[in-house]
């Protein structure tokens with residue numbers, strides 16, 4: 001079950017720094033405490049086939065830059081499985097960089113059920129989307145649109161029709177939206193990352209110079225947009 005997975009995660013994978021037990025208190029349910037929390041998936045590393053080593057370097061660098069600029073924020077990288085390679089790489093690199101583990105950590109679970117299944121409150125979640133900002137397509141995008149219902153699609157259309165790689169858009173969720181009511185998520189930030197999958201639009205043909213630049217842009221856009229929600 002989900003909770004069994006969480007307990008397991010807490011013992012073995014629960015935080016960036018295994019000696020630091022701070023995450024346990026978050027799992028107890030008292031997570032927000034006025035701290036703005038962004039949960040985000042690893043952009044581009046599954047369907048878009050971006051290299052995991054390169055992506056993990058970019059995640060850790062981008063997080064570290066962002067946390068230097070803001071207090072009272074928390075960033076949480078989420079993936080579905082405790083065997084997630086990207087979570088393991090990021091945990092290792094974040095520990096090496098001495099990133100504060102109360103401000104940035106990893107979490108195993110479904111990003112659409114962080115509160116209802118994981119007892120972990122995040123007010124903002126990021127989505128790894130497609131250029132048309134359309135529901136479906138698999139991965140985290142399909143899951144988020146499914147969980148949020150029509151209200152996310154409608155609210156998204158009010159903000160943007162399309163997105164170019166390296167950009168993001170903030171979508172406020174109406175308070176009547178089931179996702180808002182159930183999960184306490186007030187905003188979804190759609191992010192479009194670089195694509196290394198020949199079957200998808202904007203294919204970069206293995207150009208990692210351009211790909212890394214776009215992924216860096218994607219995370220800075222995501223984090224700046226997150227900060228803009230409460231600043």
Ligand code: AR6
Nearest residue numbers: 041044045046047048110111128129130137139140141143
């Ligand atoms: N909760 C948490 N993490 C998840 C979930 C979930 N429910 N589902 C997937 N992940 P991907 P991309 C993780 O493929 O590579 C879509 O079709 C997953 O394990 O969703 O940026 C869009 O429409 C991985 O670590 O996004 C685009 O066309 C991460 O989320 C395309 O895929 C991102 O995987 C975007 O591809």
